[in-house]
Amino acid sequence: MLSKNITQQFWRYSIPSVVAMIVSGIYLIVDGIFIGQVLGAEGLAAINLAWPIIFLVTGLGLMVGVGAGALISIASGEGDKQRVQSLFNHALLLMVLMALIFSAILALLGANPITWQGASGNIQQLAESYLGILGNGALVVLFSCALPILIRNDNSPNFATILMVIGALANIGLDYLFIVKWNWELAGAAYATLGAQAIVMLLALAYFGSRYSNLRFQFSGFRLNTRYLANISNLGLSSFFTTVYTAFITLIHNYLFLRYGSITETGAYAIVLYLSVIYYFIAEGFANGMQPLISYNYGAKRYDNVLKVMALGFSIILGTGVAAVLLMNGFSEFSVGVFNNDDPALLDATVSGIRLHLWAMPLDGLVFTGAVVFQSINRASRATFISLGNMAIQLPFMLVLPFLFRVNGIWLVMPLSTVLLSLLVAWWLVKLVQQFKAELALKQA
Template identity: 80%
Template sequence: MLSNNITKQFWRYSIPSVIAMVVSGVYLIVDGIFIGHVLGASGLAAINLAWPIIFLVTGLGLMVGVGAGALISIASGKAQQTKAQSLLSHALLLMIVMAALFTSLLWALGETPIRVQGASGDIQQMAESYLSILGNGALVVLCSCALPILIRNDNSPNFATVLMIIGAVANIGLDYLLIVHWNWQLAGAAYATLGAQALVMLLALGYFFSPYSTLSFQFSRFTLNTGYLANIANLGLSSFFTTVYTAFITVIHNYLFLRYGSITETGAYAIVLYLSVIYYFIAEGFANGMQPLISYNYGAKRYDNVLKVMALGFSIILGTGLAAVVLINLFSELSVGVFNNNDPELLSATVTGIRLHLWAMPFDGLVFTAAVVFQSINMANRATLISLGNMAVQLPFMLILPMTLGVTGIWLVMPVSTVLLSILVTGWLIKLVSKLKAEA
C-alpha cells in the first residue's frame, strides 16, 4: 500500500470493489424486475416501504465494517498487528450485539414502521411480511455487509469481490425459484435475499479461519476493550448515518407520494431508486476502494499518496455521475420498461421522476465520497456531520416543496438540497487538501 505507483494500487483496490458493488446493484435490479413483472406497482410500492427499515441494519453493518476496517488499516500502517487483531474481534462482538438489539426493537415495534408511512391493506401486509423475514435475520444481513469490508482491509480485495459475486448470483437464482416458479411473492424476495447473504456470511467467516488471512478472531485470548468498541462505532457512525439518511428520505418520500399522489407514484419512486442504484454502487465501489489506501498511507504519513488517491477517486466519481445522468435520461423509457408490465401510468410517472429527481447524482457522489475520505483519516466528527447534514438540509424542502408544487416538488427535494450541501462539503475538502499538501 506504500507503493510509489499509487495509481496501480488504486486500481488494484478499486476495480474489485466496483465490480462487487455493481454486481450487488445488478441483483437488486433483478429483484425489482421480478417484483415489477409479477406483482406490478403494488409489489414495488410494498418493497419500498420495507426497505428503509432494512437499510438501518445494513447501516449498522457498514458502520462496523468501515469503522473497524479503517482502524485496522491505520494500525497495520503503523505496524501495530496485535491491535489490528484485537480490533477484528471487537468488530465481530459489536455485530452480534447490534443485530440482537435491532431484532428486539423490531419485535417491539410490530407493524408501526410500515403503517407510519401511510400504508394499508394488501400493500401493508406484503411489506410487513418482507420486513419480518429480513428483520429476524438481522445478524446475517449485518455480517454480509461488514465482513467483506474487513476482508478487503486485510489486503484481499479480490476475495471480497468474489464473495459479493457469489451472493449476487445466488440471490438471482433464488429470486427466480421463489418469486416466479414457486410464487411466494414478496416473501420469496425476502428469503432469496436472506439466503444469499447467509452464504456470503459463512464464506467470509471461513476466510478469517483460513491461512489466507493475516488477521484472525481472538476467542481464547480475547480481552474486552470498550474503547475499541467506541472507536469502531464512532468512526463508522458516518456510514450508519448515510444509510439512516437513505432510509429517512425513502420513508418521507413514500409518505409524501401516498399523500399527494398514489400507489402509482410510489411504485414509480421505487423504479427510480432501482435505476439510480448502478451509479451509486459504482461511486460506493470507488470510495470503498479508496478507503484502505488512504487509511494505510495516512497512518504511515505518506500524505502525497493520500492526495493522489483522492484526486483519482473524485475525478472518476464525478465523471461517472455525469455520464449516468446523460444515459439514464436518453434511455429513460427503455429503462423503465424493464420493470413495467405494460402500465402506461407507471411509465409516465417514472419518466417524470427520472427527469426531476436524478439530475444531481454527481453531487450526491461527491458528498458520499467526502464522508468516506474523512472516515479514512479518522476525522469521525466531520464525516458524521456530512451525513447528518444530508438530512438536515432536506427537511425544510420536504415541508415547502410538496405543499407548493405537489408531486413535482417531492421529486425535487433531494437534488436541490444535495447541490446546496455539496457546496459546503467542497469547501471542507479544499481545506483538507491544503493541509495535506503542507504536511507532505
Template identity: 50%
Template structure:
C-alpha cells in the same frame, strides 16, 4: 502496498470493489426486477415502504464494517499487527452482539414505521411479508454488508468480490424459484435475500481463520476489547447515518407521494431507487476502495499519497455520475422497462422522476467520497457533518416544495438540496486538502 504506485494500488482495489458493490446491489435490484415484472406497481410500493426498516440493519452493519476495517488498516499502517487483529475480532463480536438487539427493536417498531409511510391494504400486507423474514435473518444482513469491508482491509478485495458474486447468483436463482415459479410474493424475495446473505457471512468470517488471511484469527484472539468500541463506532458512525439518512428520506418520500399522489407514484419512486442504486454503488465502491489505502497512508504519514487517492476517487465518482445521468436521459424508457413494461401510468411517472429527481445525482458521488475521506483519516465529526447535513438540508425543501408544486415539488426537493449541501462541503474539503498540501500531516488532522 509498498511496491506499486498509488494509482495502481487504487485501481487494484477499486475495480473488484466496484464490482463487489454492484453485485451486492443485485440483492435489492434483482428483487425489484422480479417484483416489478411479476407483481407490478403494488409489489414495488410494498418493498419500498419496507426498505427504510431494512436500511437500519444495513446501516449498523456498515458502521461496524467500515469502523473495524478502517481501524485495522490504521493499525497495520503503524506496523501494529496485533492491534489490527484485536480490532478485527472485536468488530466481529460486536456484529453478533448487535443482532438480537436490532431484531427485537425492529420487531416492535416495524409496523409503526410502515403505517407512518401511508401504507394501507395490499401495500401494507406485502411490506410486512418482506420484513417478517429479514428481521429474523438480521444477523446475516449485518454480516453480509460488514464482511466485504473486513476482507478488503485484509488486502483481499478479490475474495470480497468473489463472495458477493456467489451471494448474488444464489439470490437470483432463488428469486426466480420463489417468486416466478412458486408465487411466494415478497416472502419469497425476502427468503432469497436472507439465504444469500447467510452464505456470504459464514464464508467471509470463515476466511479469517485460514492461512490466506493476513490478519489470521484464532479463537484466542476473540477477547472483547471494550476500549476499541468507541473508536470503531465513531469512525463508522457516518456510514450508519448515511443509511439512516437514506432510510428516512425514502420514508418521507413514500409518505409524500402517498399523500399528494397514489400507490403508483410510490412504485415509480421505488423503480428510481433501483436505478439510482447502480450509480450510488459505483460511487460507494470507489469510496470504499479509497478507504483502506487512505487509512494506511494516514497511519504511515504519507500526505502526497493521500492527496492522490482523494483526487482520483473524486474525479472518478463525479465524472461517472455525470455520464450515468446523460445515459438515463437518453434512454429513460429502456431503463424503466427492465422493472416494468406493462403499466403505462407507472412507466410515465418513472420517466418523469428521471427528468426531475435525478439531474444532480452525480453530487451524491461527491458527498460519498468526501465522507469516506474523513472516515479514513479518523476525522469522524466532519464525516458525520457530511452525512447528517445531507438529511437535515433536505427537510426544509421537502416541507416547502410539495406545498408549492405538489408532486413536482416532491420530485425536485432532493436534487436542489443536494446542490446546496455540495457547495458547503466543497468549500470545507477544499480548505482541508489545501492544509494537507501546505502544512502536511499535523495540520490536516488537527
C-alpha cells in the same frame, strides 16, 4: 501498500470493489424486475415501504465494517499488529450485539414502521411479510455487509469481490425460484435475499478461519476494551448515518407520495431508486476502494499518496455521475419498461421522476465520497456531520416543496438539497488538500 505505485494500488483496490458493488446493484435491480413484472406497481410500492427499515441493519453492518476496517488499516500502517487483532475481535463482538438489539427493537415495533408511512390494505401486508423475514435474519444481514469490507481491508480485495458475485448470483437464482416458480410474492424476495446473504456470511467466516487471512479468530487472550467498541462505532457512524439518511429519505418520500399522489407514484419512486442504484454503487465502490489506501498512507504519513488517491477517486466519481445522468435521461422509457408490465401511468410517472429527481447525482457522489475521505483519516465528527447534514438540509424542502408543487415538488427535494450540501463538502475538501500540501512542504523543507 507503500512499496507499489499508488495508481496501480488504487486500481487494485477499486476495481474489485466497484465490480462487487455493481454486481450487488444488478441483483437488487433483478429483484425489482421480478417484483415489477410479477406484482406490478403494488409490489414495487410494498418493497419500498419495507426497505427503509432494512436499510438500518445494513447501515449497522457498514458502520462496523468501515469503522473497524479504517482503524485496522491505520494500525497496520503504523505496524501495530496487536491492536489490529484486538480491533478485529471487537468488531465481531459489536456485530453480534447490534444484530441482537436490532431484532429485539423490531419485534417490539411490529407492523408500526409500515403503517407510519401511510400504508394500508394489500401493500401493507406484502411489506410486513418482507420486513418480518429479513428482520428475523438481522444477524445474517449485518455480517454479510460487514465481513466483505474487513476482508478487503485484510489485503484480499479480490476475494471480497468474489463473495459479492456469489451472493448476487445466488440471489438471482433464488428470486426466480421463489417469486416466479413458487409464487411466494414479496416473502419469496425476502427469503432469496436472506439465503444469498447467508452464503456470503458463511464463506466470509471460512476465509477468516483459513491460512489466507491475516486476521484470526483468537479469543483466548481477549480482553474487552470498551474504548475500541466506541472508536469503531464512532468512526463508522458516518456510514451508518449515510444509510439512515437513505432510509429516512425513502420513508418520507413514501409517505409524501402516498399522501399527494398514489400507489403509482410510490411504485415509480421505487423504479427510480432501482435505476439510480448502479451509479451510487459505482461511486460507493470507488470510495470503498479509496478508504484502505487513504487510511494506510495517512497512518504512514505519506500525504503525497493520499492526495493522488483523492484526485483519482473524485475525478472518476464525478465523471461517471455525469455519464449516468445523460444515459438515464436519454434511455428513460426503455429502462423503465424493464420494470413495467404494460402500465402507461407507471411509465409516465417514472420518466418524470427520472428527469426531476436524478439530475444532481454527481454531486451526491461528491458528498458521499467526501464523508468516506474524512472517515479514512479518523475525522469521525466531520464525516458524521456530512451524513446528518444531508437529512437536516432536506427537511425544510420536504415541508415546502410538496405543499407548493405537489408530486413534482417531492421529486425535487433531494437534488436541490444536495446542491447546497455539496458546496460545503467541496470547501472542506479544498481545505483538507491544502493541509496535506502544507504537511508535504514541511517534510521536504
